[in-house]
Amino acid sequence: MNIVRWNRPQLSTWGGFGGLSTLRNEIDRLFEAPLSELARASQFLSGATPAVDVYEDKENFFVKAELPGMKKEDIDVSLHDGTLSISGERKSEEKVEDGEMYRSERFFGRFQRSVALPATVDVAQIKAQYKDGVLTVTLPKAEEAKPKQIDVQVN
């Protein structure tokens, strides 16, 4: 992976490319090592930032987040400066006693996800529903954000 933008140096101030390619390799190496580590951990991180969909119709925005196996008390939904935040803690439902773990792919722990809303919403009318492990937040648009039909006057 090469995410470093390489700008060709001024030839007049540069003696040779040998040193440059060494420098470039060094920069690449510094960037690649932690990033590939991150990619490997992404499966675990995916649980910490649950997948989210945002929809809209004329009246509302809808935010859907995948949060399997939670209790509704453990989910926090808040709105701050036009940004909707969904956070909480995923706890394991039941401890399997004297159990030996064979496979552990599920994520448990704290998570947080924020979504910037494209328009102002009516804060008092926000509703959240949790069903089948999917949280649906319905955010009615504020009056000024709703599309308006303007009649054309003909004289």
Next chain:
Amino acid sequence: MQTTLEKQTTNPRPEEFIAPNVNIFETQEGYVLQAEMPGVSKEGLEITLEGTEITITGRRGADAVPGQPLFRERNTADYRRVFELDPAIDTSKVSAKINQGVLTVTLPKSERVKPRKITVD
């Protein structure tokens, strides 16, 4: 002890599926399998036992799309995963339940393989 190994599926149908994340435990009584399938209700669930395999399929039925999408990152494909069963499992006693998108399958071991204490007279 033979474990409940996952079997690689060789795309049985052109339909697209994603594999749900699972946790598997073994206890003295049997195995417990938990699979995360957000968006799947009891009605969308299908569990089949065939030979030495268990197939779990979850369909996102009632997860209706409201309005126009602005941003999507959730996968829309249904869930499917196949596991090979430990021969010690009593397939007639397998039970399953789903709660908030987490499927729990209980796979008890047959009586003859459970550890037993023998009292000494």
